Amino acid sequence: MKIDLDENILVKGRYCLTGSKMLYNFKPPYSAAVVEKILKAGMFVAVKSLDNADAGLSLIFRNIKDGVNIKPTYGTVSRFGVIANASSMDSVRVNAKNLDDAFTVLSVIAGSDKNDPTLYPAEKYNYSPENINISELKIIESPDFKLKDCLLPVEKIISSAEFSANISRFDGLNFGFRPENYKNINELIIDSRSECFDYQTKFKALTGAYVLSEDNFEKYYLKAAKIRRLIKRELDGIFDNFDIIALPIENLDIAEALINLTGFPAVIIKDKILISKEFEENKLYALGRSLEK
C-alpha cells in the first residue's frame, strides 16, 4: 500500500514545507513514528499525490471524494515527528477509499512509541468489527445537548492557546527561514515570522496570546478548560445510554470541535459523522461498513 502524508508529518531527509515558507529549506533529521511504522509494515510513503496513494495521514479532516476518514481516540497514535498544532487535541487521522483500508492502516500506525509518553497501552484498542451486531447498536442522531453552543468558542480558545505556544519555535534562529537585513535578534525573529506566517496563522497566534495573557487567562482560557470538562461529562452521559452519536456532514465544524475537545474517535463516511466513546472504534467500523454497502 502507498500512504500519502500531510506536510506536517516528517520524513527523514525529505523537505517539509508545512504549506509555509517558514520551513522552506528544512530537511527533517528524523522520521515521524507513524512513518517508521508504515515502512516497517512493508507499506510505502507516496510522493505528494493522493491519486496514486491508497490512503493518507493528516492531522485534520481531508475531504476525499467517495472516501472515508477515521479520527482515532486521542492518545492512540504517536505524535512524535508530527508538527504540533494543538497538542491536547492532535490525532493523526487516516483517509482511505474504504474502511477496510483505513483500519488496516490505523492498525499499523497505532500503538506504542517510546518517544510519545501520552499513548494508551495497545490492549485497550479495538479495531475488530466482527463481534459487533449492528442491529443491537444504540444510535442517537443529532442529539440536542446543553453545551452544544459552547463547542466552537471553547475549541477556539484552547486550540489557539496551544497553537500559539507551539509555534513559538519558529523564529528563524535554529532552523527554517531567516530574513535578510535585520538590525538585531528581535527584528530577525519578528521579520521571519511576519514574512512566513499567513494571516490565519497570525490571527490564531494572536488569539492564543490574548486568551493566555495575564488579564484574560482566568476568564477565557481557564473558563474554557472548565467548560471542556463539562462538555466531556455531558457527552459521557450520552454514551451511558447510546453507543454512537450520528451527525450529518453539514455539522462538520461542531463534530470536529466535539471530537477534538473530548478525544472521542469518529468515522466520517458519506454524509455521516459517527462518534463513539474512547476505544470503541470497532463499533464505528461495524456501523460504517454497513453504510458503505
Next chain:
Amino acid sequence: MSFNEFDTGIYYLNLDKLKSLVKIELTEEEEIAAGNYFDFWVEKFNGLKKIDTENIEPLINVSSLENIMREDTAYKIFTREELLENAPEHCDGYFAVPRIIE
C-alpha cells in the same frame, strides 16, 4: 473575579501589545481583518460567562494516563552535523545568531 469583568467593545483589544507578545507584524489589511476577527470571536468567548463552572476542575488534557516513566538513559539520536544542516547560519559547530549583548 466576577463575570461582570468580561470586557466588550473596541477597548478590549491592545493589538500592539499582542503583536509584540507573538513577535509578528501585521500588514495594514491584516490589521483591519484582525479587528473584525477579534470582534467576532471575543463576543462568542464572552457568551461562555453564562455557564456555571463553580467548583469544576479545568480539563487540560483528555488523557487519563499518569506518570508514564522511561529509563533515564542517555542516547544519541542526532549528530551535531545533522542538526546544523538545517541552521540558517552556523559557525564553528554552533548556531549563529545576531549579537545580543553590546
